[in-house]
Amino acid sequence: MTSVDSKMVIALDLEGVLADILAAWVKEYEKEFRINDVTDWDFTSLRKWNETLEKFLFETDHLWNNNYTKIPPLIANIKKATDRLKPFDIVTSRHTLDGIKLWLDLHNIDYRAIVYIPDKKPVLNYKTFIDDNPYIVNTLKDEQFLWLIDHPYNRSVQEKENIKRISSINEVE
Numbered sequence: 001m002t003s004v005d006s007k008m009v010i011a012l013d014l015e016g017v018l019a020d021i022l023a024a025w026v027k028e029y030e031k032e033f034r035i036n037d038v039t040d041w042d043f044t045s046l047r048k049w050n051e052t053l054e055k056f057l058f059e060t061d062h063l064w065n066n067n068y069t070k071i072p073p074l075i076a077n078i079k080k081a082t083d084r085l086k087p088f089d090i091v092t093s094r095h096t097l098d099g100i101k102l103w104l105d106l107h108n109i110d111y112r113a114i115v116y117i118p119d120k121k122p123v124l125n126y127k128t129f130i131d132d133n134p135y136i137v138n139t140l141k142d143e144q145f146l147w148l149i150d151h152p153y154n155r156s157v158q159e160k161e162n163i164k165r166i167s168s169i170n171e172v173e
């Protein structure tokens, strides 16, 4: 592998950016709510269906570990769409790294490394993040840039000089 200045490498999130984990969760566990009913990051919007963040994490850990092929890509032609972002690392807060690696291989995604970090991604030395987590803006530094993938649960984030909202990675400039 050729050496690349790590500041040029994009920190590319997995769930809600590449992998449609909410669609898989709703389908495989036959949920009664719809994806668009998830209107906040902590799943309080799903209380009336008796869903919690803990339940989401538990059930979707199981999907990543045992049924990763059931997790659909969020966008069509994902190989082509990700190739134009190279070089990038997959930077994720999901700890099921074996299943994640198999999923990335299944879709032929040519990443540099997989980086697991439970929280506060901007402490990592990347200049550009592509993510759907509204809380990432709390620790984003002025010299870092965020492409925020638009979802009902992150609409509270305001665009500014270093935060731009887009509907998919195909809109990254």
Ligand SMILES: [Mg+2]
Pocket (backbone or CB within 6 Å): 013, 014, 015, 016, 017, 131, 132, 133
């Ligand atoms: Mg995400």
